[in-house]
Amino acid sequence: MKLPVIMLGSGGHAKVLLDILRRLEVDILGVADPAKRQGDSWLDLPVLGGDEVVADYGSENIALINGLGSLPRDPGTRSRLFETFAERGYRFGHVVDPTCFLAGSVELAAGVQIMAGAIIQAGTHIAENTIVNSGAIVEHDCVIGRHVHVAPGAVLSGGVEIGDRTHVGAGAVVIQGIRVGAGSVIGAGSVVTRDVAVRQIVYPARSQLKDIES
Numbered sequence: 369m370k371l372p373v374i375m376l377g378s379g380g381h382a383k384v385l386l387d388i389l390r391r392l393e394v395d396i397l398g399v400a401d402p403a404k405r406q407g408d409s410w411l412d413l414p415v416l417g418g419d420e421v422v423a424d425y426g427s428e429n430i431a432l433i434n435g436l437g438s439l440p441r442d443p444g445t446r447s448r449l450f451e452t453f454a455e456r457g458y459r460f461g462h463v464v465d466p467t468c469f470l471a472g473s474v475e476l477a478a479g480v481q482i483m484a485g486a487i488i489q490a491g492t493h494i495a496e497n498t499i500v501n502s503g504a505i506v507e508h509d510c511v512i513g514r515h516v517h518v519a520p521g522a523v524l525s526g527g528v529e530i531g532d533r534t535h536v537g538a539g540a541v542v543i544q545g546i547r548v549g550a551g552s553v554i555g556a557g558s559v560v561t562r563d564v565a566v567r568q569i570v571y572p573a574r575s576q577l578k579d580i581e582s
């Protein structure tokens with residue numbers, strides 16, 4: 369049985385999730401966001417109140433959707449929200465855009481979100497609350513930790529391991545068999561050919577600007 373859902377947050381990431389949920393014809397009760405006024409509406413959804421309003425609904429009657437996005441150097445609001453409600457017994461639903469490709473043996477933990485056009489190949493495991501964003505490719509046998517964001521267009525080659533809370537930037541490429549430690553940031557457009565330790569930032573090569581001589 370599919371439970372009705374409440375969306376937490378109403379920013380850009382939540383907007384994309386809402387579009388997916390509507391295409392999947394999920395029953396959405398409303399949005400919880402402390403920055404909005406109870407009784408208002410957001411994209412034709414009722415604003416139910418702040419996060420505390422979730423307590424009005426029994427954890428066995430609803431599922432939650434984590435609508436907060438995540439960027440490098442974020443203070444961890446998305447992961448905290450997940451942990452807080454999971455500890456209280458609430459379940460976080462998967463959001464899987466119907467245009468993505470998921471191989472049969474892929475394992476998705478609670479709250480994983482797979483956005484439009486992403487490809488996830490055989491033998492890959494993705495842990496709780498992780499986002500694989502639009503058009504990203506996760507090849508076979510990858511192990512992706514909790515609260516990770518694989519940003520749009522990033523490529524993880526076969527057998528890559530990504531530690532918890534890591535951000536893999538838009539368009540980054542990680543070659544096969546690489547291990548990336550927890551809490552790291554792979555800059556957008558980087559090509560990663562060596563292992564990355566815990567809490568390191570990978571900066572990509574910079575493009576150079578020069579005037580065209582006539």
Ligand SMILES: CC(=O)SCCNC(=O)CCNC(=O)[C@H](O)C(C)(C)COP(=O)(O)OP(=O)(O)OC[C@H]1O[C@@H](n2cnc3c(N)ncnc32)[C@H](O)[C@@H]1OP(=O)(O)O
Pocket residue numbers: 439440501519520536537538553554555556557569570571572573574575
């Ligand atoms: C749906 C969505 O939108 S999801 C979001 C997708 N976005 C991403 O994945 C972004 C990932 N973040 C990045 O790549 C970041 O730029 C980081 C984390 C690598 C670097 O961040 P910071 O250390 O804060 O760098 P900062 O922004 O101060 O820039 C420092 C310099 O590096 C340059 N720079 C920063 N990031 C990059 C990059 N990815 N590629 C090339 N140059 C870069 C900046 O232009 C700046 O150059 P300048 O000194 O000549 O002005």
